[in-house]
Amino acid sequence: MEILNGKAVAKNLNERTAKRVATLKERGITPGIAVIYVGDDPASAIYTRNKDKMALRLGMNSQLMHLPATATQEEVMAVLQEYNQDPMIHGILIQSPLPKHLDEHALVQAIRPDKDVDGFHSMNVGRLYNNEPGNYPVSCTPRGIMTMLDHYGIELAGKRVVIMGRSILVGRPLQALLINRDATVTMVHRHTKDPEAFTRQADILIVGIGQPQAVTSELVKPGAIVIDVGIHRTEKGKLIGDVDYDSVKEVAGMLTPVPGGVGPMTIASLMAQTVDLAEWSIRDDQ
């Protein structure tokens, strides 16, 4: 069983991103990311801080706009519109979850599509789903998974891929990316009857269901590549995934650990995508 070392692949990707940032700086452009964080969700506090630190480490500009939990839709929208206009900012993201009185969907749709570093805007989702030509951002967790699969030279065309979970952030965009790469993809979800019948046939099994250690070896085809998108903290503070690692490692051919698998790839992909947006903004200007 080979471990898919997301931490190592992310390090590699971050090194390339740092070089691209340095090249852009020589041309007088510093890629800039803006994170809008509303309220006091403790997980969000950690995530936004990590994004900020990583951006700075790679030589980028990072703006963290922290608004109180009482901020109104109009206040958040006004901040967003400033970033939309700010030529120093190439990527904007709204840290989820937002306080419940805010309309997250409307805010995401108000991000300029060419600054939509999370790839959540309907315009960018549609481009991805139709496999349109040209440059556009895509959701970072799926992007990171694709980079990892490519790093390990995993052939996708003609492979049977099963995605557990049909979320907007992971399952759906990943499906589009994989279909565009000629895989045969089935998305299974809570309404699927006999999901094992699908998962046991999968050459590549991607799990993003938000249930700790729910996927055990009986669901996995011997030799399959298993990607674990989940992350949960146990009462003892240990990080675990949606996959029961100790069980699945006995049958899988390749497996991502948690931590050190998909997680580091997501943030590295966010950084790489910010640089993409900065590069594309120059080309668009010419």
Added chain:
Amino acid sequence: MEILNGKAVAKNLNERTAKRVATLKERGITPGIAVIYVGDDPASAIYTRNKDKMALRLGMNSQLMHLPATATQEEVMAVLQEYNQDPMIHGILIQSPLPKHLDEHALVQAIRPDKDVDGFHSMNVGRLYNNEPGNYPVSCTPRGIMTMLDHYGIELAGKRVVIMGRSILVGRPLQALLINRDATVTMVHRHTKDPEAFTRQADILIVGIGQPQAVTSELVKPGAIVIDVGIHRTEKGKLIGDVDYDSVKEVAGMLTPVPGGVGPMTIASLMAQTVDLAEWSIRDDQ
């Protein structure tokens, strides 16, 4: 074996559409569709004429803008922009195929998303794919197939659906519509290894591969519901589908004929969607 009678369902749908048109007219609004047709493709000539006739028959306004094959991108774009601004026009479509010197993708993306009666604009595709709330148009052939499945009371949640073909017009949007209705969907295509292994498991098999009579009974699970999206004309002038009807009718539980299956549903759906756009335009004004 039950025939899924698209012609009858379309008739039913058109009657409802005509009533909705009449109701809108009482409020002073006549739904209007504009078709932009460039060049002299003979199939397009028939399709555009049929759309025009059907729109008029249902009481709607129909504008057919026929441009010569030599029309430039700028000329077509100018016509499009006029329709974008025209309050009498609620739905705009560009008849495909266009002469090769024209950039069809750019033209489709220039249609106002709220007048995009074909549902091809990336913005509307993204909304569909993310199952977003609110009103937006979707591709008419998939919409017609869903209406037909619903008409016959076919349960979708938990069903195994296999879609043969991953086109932007049919396979992809249909997949999104079916996932949003809780089906378990696999899209098979020319890179899929052993496609029979998938199709033979399908409770619902939808075929849009553009190959005459390619799907025979061996590919079909006994009792399955089979939807044939293909349409081809034989040398003798007979219309046939992607499904070998005489072979598949021996095993399928339900089957769409060609002609009289998906085809009439597509144009009826286009008409219904034009009325949707007209209705939504009023609500947006209020």
